[in-house]
Amino acid sequence: MLAFGAAPAAADTATFQHPAGPASHAMDDIYRAVLGVTMTIFVLVGGWLLYSALRFRVKRGDPDIEPPQVHGSTRLELGWTLAPVLVLVALSAYTLANVGTVKDAPGNAMVVNVKAQQFSFTYLYGANSGASGKAPSTPSRLVVPVHTPVKLYVRSIDVNHDWWVPALGPKIDAIPGQTNTDWFEADETGTFTGQCAEFCGLGHATMTITVKVVSKADWNAYTAKLQRT
Amino acid sequence: MATEAHTAPHAASARPATGAWSWVTTVDHKRIGIMYLYTTFFFFAVGGLMALAIRLQLEHANNQVVSAESYDRLFTMHGTTMIFLFVVPVMAAFGNYLVPLQIGARDMAFPRLNAASFWLLLFGGMVMYSSFLWGGGAADAGWTAYPPLSVLSPGHGLDLWIVGLHILGISSLIGAINFICTIHNMRAPGMRLTRMPLFTWAIDVYSIMIVIAGPVLAGALTMLLMDRNYGTSFYQPATHGPILYQHLFWFYSHPVVYVMALPGFGMISEIVPVFSRKPLFGYKALVYSIVAIAFLGFLVWGHHMFAVGFSTPLQIWFMIASMAIGVPTGVKIFNWIGTMWMGRIRFEPPMLYAVAFIGLFMIGGLSGIFLAAFPIDLYVTDSYFVVAHFHYVLGTVPVFAVLGGLHYWYPKMSGRMLDRALAVRAFWIIFIGFNMTFFPMHDLGLSGMPRRVSTYTNNAWDTANLISTIGAFVLGTGVLMVLWNCIHSLRVGRIAPADPWGANSLEWYTSSPPPPHNFDELPPIRSERPLYDLRREAAATAVTGD
Numbered sequence: 001m002l003a004f005g006a007a008p009a010a011a012d013t014a015t016f017q018h019p020a021g022p023a024s025h026a027m028d029d030i031y032r033a034v035l036g037v038t039m040t041i042f043v044l045v046g047g048w049l050l051y052s053a054l055r056f057r058v059k060r061g062d063p064d065i066e067p068p069q070v071h072g073s074t075r076l077e078l079g080w081t082l083a084p085v086l087v088l089v090a091l092s093a094y095t096l097a098n099v100g101t102v103k104d105a106p107g108n109a110m111v112v113n114v115k116a117q118q119f120s121f122t123y124l125y126g127a128n129s130g131a132s133g134k135a136p137s138t139p140s141r142l143v144v145p146v147h148t149p150v151k152l153y154v155r156s157i158d159v160n161h162d163w164w165v166p167a168l169g170p171k172i173d174a175i176p177g178q179t180n181t182d183w184f185e186a187d188e189t190g191t192f193t194g195q196c197a198e199f200c201g202l203g204h205a206t207m208t209i210t211v212k213v214v215s216k217a218d219w220n221a222y223t224a225k226l227q228r229t
Numbered sequence: 230m231a232t233e234a235h236t237a238p239h240a241a242s243a244r245p246a247t248g249a250w251s252w253v254t255t256v257d258h259k260r261i262g263i264m265y266l267y268t269t270f271f272f273f274a275v276g277g278l279m280a281l282a283i284r285l286q287l288e289h290a291n292n293q294v295v296s297a298e299s300y301d302r303l304f305t306m307h308g309t310t311m312i313f314l315f316v317v318p319v320m321a322a323f324g325n326y327l328v329p330l331q332i333g334a335r336d337m338a339f340p341r342l343n344a345a346s347f348w349l350l351l352f353g354g355m356v357m358y359s360s361f362l363w364g365g366g367a368a369d370a371g372w373t374a375y376p377p378l379s380v381l382s383p384g385h386g387l388d389l390w391i392v393g394l395h396i397l398g399i400s401s402l403i404g405a406i407n408f409i410c411t412i413h414n415m416r417a418p419g420m421r422l423t424r425m426p427l428f429t430w431a432i433d434v435y436s437i438m439i440v441i442a443g444p445v446l447a448g449a450l451t452m453l454l455m456d457r458n459y460g461t462s463f464y465q466p467a468t469h470g471p472i473l474y475q476h477l478f479w480f481y482s483h484p485v486v487y488v489m490a491l492p493g494f495g496m497i498s499e500i501v502p503v504f505s506r507k508p509l510f511g512y513k514a515l516v517y518s519i520v521a522i523a524f525l526g527f528l529v530w531g532h533h534m535f536a537v538g539f540s541t542p543l544q545i546w547f548m549i550a551s552m553a554i555g556v557p558t559g560v561k562i563f564n565w566i567g568t569m570w571m572g573r574i575r576f577e578p579p580m581l582y583a584v585a586f587i588g589l590f591m592i593g594g595l596s597g598i599f600l601a602a603f604p605i606d607l608y609v610t611d612s613y614f615v616v617a618h619f620h621y622v623l624g625t626v627p628v629f630a631v632l633g634g635l636h637y638w639y640p641k642m643s644g645r646m647l648d649r650a651l652a653v654r655a656f657w658i659i660f661i662g663f664n665m666t667f668f669p670m671h672d673l674g675l676s677g678m679p680r681r682v683s684t685y686t687n688n689a690w691d692t693a694n695l696i697s698t699i700g701a702f703v704l705g706t707g708v709l710m711v712l713w714n715c716i717h718s719l720r721v722g723r724i725a726p727a728d729p730w731g732a733n734s735l736e737w738y739t740s741s742p743p744p745p746h747n748f749d750e751l752p753p754i755r756s757e758r759p760l761y762d763l764r765r766e767a768a769a770t771a772v773t774g775d
Contacts, residue, residue: 031599058574
């Protein structure tokens with residue numbers, strides 16, 4: 001009855017994409033805590049439901065006796081009101097303890113301005129980047145150095161979009177008329193992909209994001225080249 | 230005396246008129262309820278077909294079954310149809326049929342208003358669907374219709390969508406006022422609020438929520454219509470209009486989640502005690518939890534907007550308020566299982582649906598905690614994880630609670646029993662299909678697939694999407710079997726007695742189907758289970774040979 005239809009049994013498919021930075025690690029930690037607690041609740045309460053359904057079902061030949069007409073139990077009901085309160089308070093507290101890492105960029109973060117429009121994201125380097133005012137060599141591919149906090153100022157010039165690279169950190173809406181901020185720090189080099197997560201029209205599915213994380217040496221060479229152009 | 234009347238159900242004294250015109254002109258709440266049922270299930274089928282088209286398109290990467298343009302219309306109209314033309318009004322269908330019967334009334338407080346709310350439902354649906362016939366095509370901005378995209382959407386599809394929603398809004402608003410007046414003024418002697426069946430309680434709260442929230446959506450949509458056509462600037466970016474719209478939209482649309490869910494809870498709260506042969510465990514706690522969910526439901530809309538750039542304190546507030554809803558929801562689940570505990574459970578089809586609902590809704594409730602914890606939400610929001618979540622919450626309501634309710638009350642409404650074997654088979658197919666369709670979506674969301682994409686290039690998402698697509702067709706097959714069972718049994722089903730289940734509430738006291746005036750007489754109402762009291766008295770009389 002309660003079988004998970006086609007449960008992704010393998011643990012690594014039932015979790016976040018491989019987190020590659022402090023923000024995404026913090027999110028992943030909260031995710032794992034909530035997953036552990038909710039799975040425990042599901043197994044316990046689901047097990048209770050299943051047991052009750054099987055144990056108390058009428059079987060052929062059972063005597064036709066009316067079961068005890070119990071109308072409730074104040075003590076039990078108070079108990080199962082308070083127990084979820086405690087669980088949820090604990091989960092909220094754990095979440096709040098980790099919020100800072102998810103949301104707040106360190107003060108020395110390099111700044112990248114993100115411009116969203118139908119159907120691409122383009123970038124412009126800002127303060128602390130060493131290439132202030134310059135766009136990446138491919139304007140729709142963001143290049144950043146490894147182990148460096150990156151603060152994004154996200155704007156849109158037409159409709160709502162959302163900048164999301166799952167491995168790097170939280171998503172953030174790009175909404176015309178306002179500037180939203182987001183941050184990430186990649187702790188390994190490589191290419192990370194994502195795509196627009198807020199429905200933005202016909203090309204929504206094609207609005208991809210590519211972030212190339214390079215070593216600090218490569219980054220210095222890259223910015224030097226950008227400065228020359 | 231009352232016992233005799235119950236064991237020998239009343240012969241319907243006044244034969245109801247027949248013929249199409251008698252249906253068009255009817256103000257009988259039962260006939261209006263039946264017309265609501267046919268209409269809403271028609272739209273359920275249409276919305277379901279759209280879902281199948283969506284699933285075909287997403288079956289594997291780079292698929293090209295429908296164009297991006299058609300896809301956007303399909304998911305917009307699928308969501309809109311399922312919410313506004315199926316789940317919300319199907320509760321009014323059952324409410325119309327059952328509320329007067331459950332409180333021992335002859336009809337609704339305002340029978341003609343009741344007819345008006347039905348015809349407005351049909352009309353609103355037709356207006357909205359007429360957008361497919363216009364050059365510009367149907368609305369394509371999602372059921373959430375966020376500006377600026379919805380302001381820019383070309384053609385008049387979105388205008389017809391708004392006007393259609395306005396008409397549907399009026400339909401549900403006058404229906405809600407009618408329910409409130411009926412429930413608070415027309416209860417039979419002895420039917421105190423504390424003895425009212427849980428389904429009627431849920432319809433009362435459903436109605437109050439519609440009255441509070443409905444006008445907010447109406448205002449939000451009117452401003453959208455003005456922005457689109459008359460150059461107003463309510464939602465212009467310079468004044469943060471896009472965010473204003475989201476606040477207004479979700480101030481309505483989050484409560485609507487409970488507008489849809491509470492009557493489903495009510496149905497489950499009717500079915501579980503009857504088939505467990507026990508009273509509801511904690512009747513009052515269940516009533517309080519319905520009221521608490523409704524109240525908290527108005528405080529949490531911002532959890533749909535965690536990614537719009539809220540300050541951290543605002544996010545914390547919406548997280549805590551959202552988590553708080555888990556408490557009354559948990560109480561309901563515990564009390565339902567408490568009702569089953571030590572019972573004598575008969576697994577008739579309604580009970581199969583009810584137990585499945587409890588288990589599956591629990592998955593939806595628990596995945597809601599992930600979304601309330603906003604750092605996780607900032608990963609999973611707008612991904613397929615959310616699609617999985619809300620189908621485990623809002624898909625289980627129509628598929629398991631409403632179909633459970635349909636199997637439960639079908640004999641009352643039609644005077645016939647459903648084919649039990651077919652019903653059980655259909656249930657298992659639906660159960661398997663539902664989980665195949667929606668469970669893999671959790672995985673898709675976690676691995677980065679955003680919602681509302683007309684296609685995708687990542688082959689890693691192929692397997693889960695394929696399972697989901699196959700599941701959708703399995704689910705569709707099961708639903709078709711249910712519909713076939715309902716239609717076929719109208720002719721060949723066994724004749725239903727007044728009370729085929731050994732039920733507790735007043736609708737089972739009168740004949741199946743009830744006569745136009747509902748009751749020749751009413752039994753005394755001394756508890757929330759008047760029919761149980763009657764059976765017990767009858768048994769005591771038999772023993773003492775009185």
